[in-house]
Structures are given as structure tokens and as C-alpha cells.
Amino acid sequence: MRFGVVVFPGSDAADCYYVIDQVLGHSVSYIWHQDKDLTDFDCVILPGGFSYGDYLRAGSVAAVAPVMDGIVKYADQGGLILGIGNGFQVLLEAGLLAGAMRRNETPRFRCHDVFLKVENDTLPFTNRYRRGEVISVPIAHGEGNYYIDHQELAALEQEGQVVFRYCTEAGEITPEANPNGSIGNIAGICSKKGNVLGLMPHPERCTEEILGNTAGQRLFLSILNWLGINRQEGVTVHG
Amino acid sequence: MAEQKPIWQEMGLTAGEYDHICEILGREPNYLETGLFAVLWSEHCSYKNSRPVLKKFPTEGKRVLQGPGENAGAVDIGDGQAVVFKVESHNHPSAVEPYEGAATGVGGVTRDIFTMGARPIASLNSLRFGSLDDPFVRHLLSGVVAGIGGYGNRLGVPTVGGNIFFHSSFKENPLVNAMCVGLVDHDKIVRGRATGTGNLVLLAGAKTGSDGVHGCTFASEELSEETEAPAVQRGDPFLEKLLIEACLEVMEKDYVVGIQDLGAAGLTSSSAEMAGRAGTGIEIDVSLVPTRDEGVTPYEIMLSESQERMLMVLEPQDEQAVKDIFARWGVEATVVGKVTDDNIYRLRDGDDVIAEVPVKALTDSPVWYPEQREPEYYQKLRSWKPDGLPIPEDLGIVLSQLLASPNIASKEWVYNQFDHTALLNTVIGPGADAAVLRIKGTPKGIAMTTDGNSRYCYLDPRRGGAIAVAEAARNLSCVGAEPVGLTDGLNFGNPEKPEIYWQFSQAVEGMSEACRTLDIPVVSGNVSFYNESKGEAIFPTPVVGMIGFLPDAGKHVTGAFHHPGDKIILLGKFFPQLGASEYLALVHELETGAVPELDLEQEKRIQECCRLLIRNGSVKSAHDCAEGGLAVAVAECCIAGKMGATIELPFEGREDNFLFGEVQSCIIITCTPRELADVLQTAADSEISALVLGQTGGNHLVIHDAAGCALIKQRVEEMEKIWRGSISKCF
Amino acid sequence: MFEARIYISLKRGILDLEGKTVNQSLKSLGYDQVEDVKTGKYLVLTLSTADQAAAEQAVQEMCEKLLVNKVMEEYTFELREVAE
Amino acid sequence: MFEARIYISLKRGILDLEGKTVNQSLKSLGYDQVEDVKTGKYLVLTLSTADQAAAEQAVQEMCEKLLVNKVMEEYTFELREVAE
Ligand SMILES: Nc1ncnc2c1ncn2[C@@H]1O[C@H](COP(=O)(O)OP(=O)(O)O)[C@@H](O)[C@H]1O
């Protein structure tokens, strides 16, 4: 079982690498932005950070990097792809997920914990959560204001592709709970087939007791669980 | 018609200095050489005004691996690991262009850290602005905060702490001090030395433009209507991130003999300083330096302060390997010169020698001993007595006013714009007394803070300086960390004015005293003079950045009240006073009085006791009593824990004094009733006083006087709203 | 040699937050005559192409591939020949 | 009614971060003919002013006061009359 973390110039790839390697105890390697071959991986992560400085539009330059051809192919074949923060922006710019990202409504960067409501617990990424559950996860972004037109939004909702929404501690979806103006309080969405997930909050930043929150760990455990079941392999979870 | 000033004077040299240069060279310097001397002998680069005073700092200690003199200081944290840290100021650039000024400040100090071979793991800052009522000040603050975040967030280095203070003296001359902290193995520390005759000099990073020429002379003048700012330097955090990776990789592989970032005075100072430290000569060919725009002159190439550039010395056989690493990271790297053995600083433009001066002449600038004089205000203000000062009727309202004061209110509008959770080390982020980071792969942690009370330093620079050190150390102790080293940012007005120089020298005196007693060495720092606008100086502001060590990062506390029914204890002798307090300034509009007394021996014992209690796990929370006095300190603990408290203050005298008067060396801790006897015993063993004030619980903060009379009763939720919203509602 | 000036703006129907903010700020400075503010960005590309048609096609391609996000943005461009 | 198109660009000597990145990216996509990329922003203001001179003066003032950061940016603008 092997994870790959994509490194664009300017990505913060070390955080996801650390969590897979040290917290979950799984095999992981970096995928360089010029690499073409992704056949060896069970799950590919596009990490947070500021690929290419986020110049032009967040994620736009990364979306045309050489590695993206491989990523598109990998997604077509049903490979698991997780885009976090900037990774989510790259997936949108590359057209692997629907919609686009704008600057936060109050045009400032925001870093703090938010509450998320889990809207779909049947995905490779969410099977260790319960639908309707509220979790606390940190955000750190200046461009997390998700946009999609109404028709496409309706389709997303219909297909269960809205995976996480910003909410209050009690689980209400209110404007006050929305940190960036994102349409429908959307924090994360998946592809039609469910094998590509993008989200703005950072689950990799909350997987250890010492950091005060482990809510993000279950996202990674979900992936292991799903891979295990689908490959009929035993999965050991460390950390 | 005004007489044309001679070139050397235009460039900021004095007649005496110019004569001295002619004497050293035995001839008149040419235009370029004059420029080299002007920048290297500017206050900003040479510390010519401050060197004798800075000698007072204690700089040695058992943990010190690198003291002042290199790009940053380094302190041992066991297991062969070291913490590298430094403060840098970017005040004048931020006054002119707040976003880029602050951003390039962060970029610059971060380069000082990875220059040492260390990986940057955290940033902090210390900021001073005018009053928030002023739209121009809000513009400066928004820009500076966005700039710090814009650069630091893109770098992926979390900004975990800082401090900020508002006062009208900073209206046009804000202070923007940035601190960076890095982690390195002892045997990987690299220094800024150009050793080895025949070794190559490599310039890596951004192309050189004509921006920032004379930035350091700009920093060595007062701001005035006529001040001509150099072309604004723009930072490119994206390039810096690649530069960090590439530089750390070449250093990791031991290809680097010496390395230095290009900061103030760019290529000139970095190359001269590297040769100066090594006692060698150096030769640079300006025609080899990649330039950004056409027509950049040799003079501009040498003095440009274009950002994101590094200079390093390599052995010739490693050239290709090093270039390959830079190429892989997409960073340009070019050989521009070589190390020589003739102690001469030589610049070429192709075959032509365009400057040739002894290295020592550039780096050993003349030292000045400016005159100092005690300012008239000093004795007058410190003898102020509160007699006759009315006591406000509703002390609850006063508490609300203080919680809403931008100097006390929550700073989350500021720090939520900073990524403080990147890199997965942040155990305690901004908002607490100090930040705590775990060291991955070990149980260890480090704590860090920046402190400094500008008002105290104005009223009494010596005691104010000592308090800055004591308070920083106390803040570290309050999270359970032992202070191990400090870096300073010394921000003052024009040192050529005797009163200003007196403030400077007094402050350093006080800081040194505190460092000695508390046994905390100074390992790096920065001096920023000429913080004046229209002839008016800022409040003198020595900033302290301090690092603490925790053997076990898990054994920390914050100030938040935890459990209902916990006992609230005041550690330390409680002698509050109204002089110099935030209360006096805010409610009575008086900035006067003596600064709270500081007994350093007492301070030391209290901090040790606090750390001991945290390490044993006997206390649940700890928070120091600072601006706003005891009432504000307890209110902050309530707000942080979303929990009420009922306390009784058995003190004599004016209520406003024991509620809001300020005091040093006092810490509020909590423990369970079961632990109480132990805690009191530990305090007694440490020979410090401990007074049980009351207990936690409920939705209100209730404060009684000795007679049981309620002085204050406030809903915690209400206090929280006031405290949280005060700064954000200005934007 | 050609110079392409590419103007990128938000599609109709997508809220121009920056424009709205600027509009409000101008009003609060007393510029009541300001009816509407729209914001956009532009790029000036210098192309070492001799052939106008080729330049035109290249610019269009670059816009579609990288420079413009068609979910939110639309663009126009002008091309003019410039001296080397 | 007038429409003002204001073009804001970086002053000479000031690093164009976006332009640099876009240039490199276009090159790596194979557009070797791209010699240079400059980026800027533009604003379209609609003004309910009848008088051209007044409109011109107002736009210039707004630029100086708010729209342009004169430390780093410079601007030009075009004014044209439009129907209500
Ligand atoms: N106030 C100070 N206290 C202690 N060391 C100082 C102080 N100011 C400067 N130094 C030391 O002097 C050296 C040069 O500082 P500085 O000019 O600020 O560095 P840089 O060239 O990186 O800007 C550094 O080693 C710094 O640590």
C-alpha cells in the first residue's frame, strides 16, 4: 500500500508526508511535479501550500504542470485523489472537480478552527465518519470561497457530491459559520465517481493528541479502510 | 541657488568620515567606492552608534552555540539539536509601503535563519502603531498584517506569536519587527565566512534589479516630508521557498564553505562581511551578476536590495553539483567572483577594476560615542503621585473599557490572518502567554514569545528594559518553559540627540541586568534608530524575542480556567501601582508615574516555582499579571476558559489600584482543591508568597473586596464579546 | 513581433466583490457620481511571431489553457504589431 | 454618463511576480515565442456626470486618493461618453 504526495514548487508537501509516514505508519513517497508515471500508487495527495506562489489564480499554474496528465489519467482509472487546500484549488483548475475558487468574501487570509458537517459518509475518504456528524478542523486559506453555478450546484447536491459543509458547533448551516462566503457553505466536494475529493480545511493538521485534535485522522483511516476492504488486505493502523 | 552638496555628503557620510577614508586609501575614493563606504558605514550596517553600548549584553551561557556576530544566534536544546533565532526590524520600509515593507521584513529575517543551515519552523513579530481611530493607521496596520501573512503564509512557516501596542507616537513611524526561529543539528550549522583562497563566490536567487538602492541609508535617517524612499522592494515568497529548499540541500551535502544572505546594502555588505569575518580578500565581477532590467549600473548592482538572494562560497570542484541542485529547484545560481588572499575588496566590470579597497577599511567602521543626557521629563514624570485622582464609580465599566482597549483586547483579527498551524508543530498557537512547538521525533518542545512595553520604556527606559526581559521570561515560564536565550530588536529615535541616546543606553543597561540575574544570554539582535517623524521620536521600544525549552512538550498549560471549583492562587508579592498603567492612560488620559518595581531575584524564584508546578502537573493554568492589572488578568483567564470565577481581594487602599494597577512578578495559577496544600507548600519552599483568591465556576466574574462587597460582577460571555470584537470592529 | 493585450473580467452574474468594495469606498469619500465599478485584470504579452494569424491563435490557446478560468471569467484581447 | 477605463500597472523597476510566473509557465507549455509578460489590473467606472472635464478630474482624483498605490503603481485612463 503506497501513498504519493505531489510536490509542486511552493507546495507544503511535508505535512501530509509526515502524517502518512509517522502517524499512520504507511509507505509514502513524493511525486515530483515533472513526474509522469503514477501507476504505483494507491492514493495520491495534492497537498496544501502555495503552488507557484498562487500567482495568476490559486492552483492555476500547477494545473498545467507535467504531472497533471498522469493525475488526470489516474483519476479516470478510478485512482483515489485527495486535494487539500491548495490541492483542492489545483483539482478545480484542472477540471477534475466542478466549480472554481474565489478570494474569501472578506478579502483576508483566515486561519482558525471551523466546524464541518459530514454530508456523505460512504466515500473512500469518509467511511470512518458518520453522516451528519460535526467535526472541528483547522482552515488556513485566503481563497476558499467556492463557486459553482446554480444548475451545477443542484447536480452536485443531487449526486451526494457535497461532502463537507461549514456549520456551527451544533451542526447548523448558517452564514455566520461560513468563513469565506463559499456557496452553500461548501467546504469539500467529490467527483461523480467519488474517487476524487477536494476540501479547503486541513485534516492533516489535526491527527495527533499533542496538537490538541485528532478529528482529521479518520479521514486518512477511511482511505486505509477502503483500500483494505477493496483489496482484501489486512490494514494495520499505527500512531 | 542652493549649493550642490558633495557626493559623499549626498550619500550620508560626514566630512570627518570622508577625510578618514581618503587617509586609509591614500587617495580620494571614486564614486562607486564612496558608495560602498557610505552604506557600510551607515548606522544600519555598521552599528557605529550602538556598538559600545551593546557590549554590555551578556552573550555567553552553557547552551550558547553562536552568539552575536553571525547572521543569527544559536542555542543548544539537547540531542545535538539547536534553535537558531533572530529579530530584524523593517520600520521605515513599512511606513512607506506597509504590505511590501512587512513582507520583505519577514523574508529577510527568514534568510538570516536558513543561512545558518537551519530550517525555519516559526515566525513571530512585534508591532507598534498609532491610534486605531486614525484611518491612515488602519491602512498601515491592514497592510502590515496582510504583508506578514502574505509572505509568511506562502513560505509555509507558521507565525505563532507576537505582540502589538498602539500609541500615538507611532502614528507615522510604525514599528515592524519580525523574528524567525529555525531548527538545526549542531554539526550542520554554517557560518558567513569567505575562507579558502581560490574558492568560488556564487550568487543564487533573484536577479538583481535597481530596487532598494540605499535602503540602509534610508533606514539611517529620520522620516520627513523630503525623505526620498528608495524604489520599493517586492518580496517573492515563492522564490524564497525554493531558495530555502535548495540552500538547505547544498548545505546538507556539505558543499558550502560559507554563506550569507543579501540584506541591507545587498551584495556589498554580504561580500565584504564574509571576507571580513574570514580575514581574506574577495573579488566580484559585476558583469557576471544576472540583472533584471536592462541598464542596471555597477553601482546599482552593488547597492541594490533586491530580495531573495544568497551569496555562498564553494570549493571549485563542487560548482557543477551545486548548480545542478539549484537548477532542480528552478533557482538561478551564478559564479560571480572568488576568494583571494590579499585582504583586498576588489570589484571588476569584466577586465576593468572599478573599486579596490582594503576589506578591513569597509568592515571596521569608525565607532562613535554619542553624547547622552537625561531628558527633562524623566524626573518630573516619575515623581507623580495618584493623590487626588478620582476613583471611577463603576469599576465594572472600567473593566469593560480596559478589555476593549486595543492594547489589551484580543489580537485575533491580526493573528487569524497568519497561518499558525502549518508544519504540524504548534502545540500552543498565538493568543497565549507564549507559543509552544513540539520538536518532531522527540518528546521535547520549545516555547517562544516577543515582549516589550513601550510606555514603561518611555517613563523609565532602564526599568522598562529590564521588565521587557523579565516579562518575556515570565511568559515562557507560564507555559512551563525554561528561558534559554534571547534576541532583541532595539527601536529608538535619532541617536544623535543626547536624550535619545540616553534612552537607548539606559534600556540596554536594564536589559543586561535582567539577563544576568535571570541567566539568559543575548545571542542575536538588531538596532533600528532614527524612528522619528517630523522631529518627534517614537516611544523607545526595545523588543525582546525569547526562546524557552520544555523537556516534555506535553507538560504545558495555558491561562484558561479549566474546571469549576478549581482554586485560584496569586503567586508573588502584590504591590500594584497606578503609575505607567494602561488604566491611567485609558481612563485618566495620563501617561506618567513611576514604572512598577522589579525585584529580579524574586522574579527568578517565582518563575522557577511556576515551572516546577507545571512540570509536576500540579497546576491547571498559569497566566501572568500584565497590562490592566489583576482584574484584567483574571478576566482573561475566564474568557480563555469560558468559565466564571469568584474571588476576593483582601487588599487595602484604592480599589482602582488593586484591581487595575500594574505589578511585576505576579502569576495567577489554578489547581484542584486536593492539590492546593501541595501547591502552597511548593511556593513556601521557594520562599515566595502565594495567596488563595477564590475559585473558578459559574458564568460570571465576581470580584469582592476585603469586606465582602462586590466590586465587579460581569458575565464572561459579555466580557468575551467586548474583548474579541474591539479590534475587528475597526475594520 | 506582436503585443497582445488580454483583458480578463468576471462573467456576468458573478459578484464582483472587489468592485463592490471599491464602489463603497469611493462613495464614502464623497464620490456620489460613481454608479458602478467593475474590476478585472490584464496581461500584456510580447510575442516574437511574425505572423498575425499565428499570434492570434497562440494567444487564444494560452487564454483557454492557462490565463483564464472559464468557470468564472471571460476575456477579450487586442493584438498589435510592434517593432523588435 | 461617462465610462472610465483605468489601467493600473507596476512602475518600472518593481518586480512583476505574476508576470514572471506566467511567462515561465507559458514557456514550459511550449510557447517559446513569449518574450515578456506584464500584468496589471483595470477598473471600469460608470459615472453619472454630464461634464467631461469634471469626470476627468474626478477620475484622476480617485486614482490618486484610493485606486492606485503610487509607491508602486502607475496608471492611465480613458474616458468615453455612454448612454444612460
Ligand atoms: N541589539 C543587538 N543585540 C545583540 N546583537 C546584535 C544587536 N544588533 C545586532 N546584533 C548582531 O549584529 C549582527 C549584525 O546584525 P544585523 O545587521 O541586524 O544583521 P543583518 O546583516 O542580517 O541585517 C548580528 O549578528 C546580530 O545578531
Ligand SMILES: [Mg+2]
Ligand atoms: Mg544577515
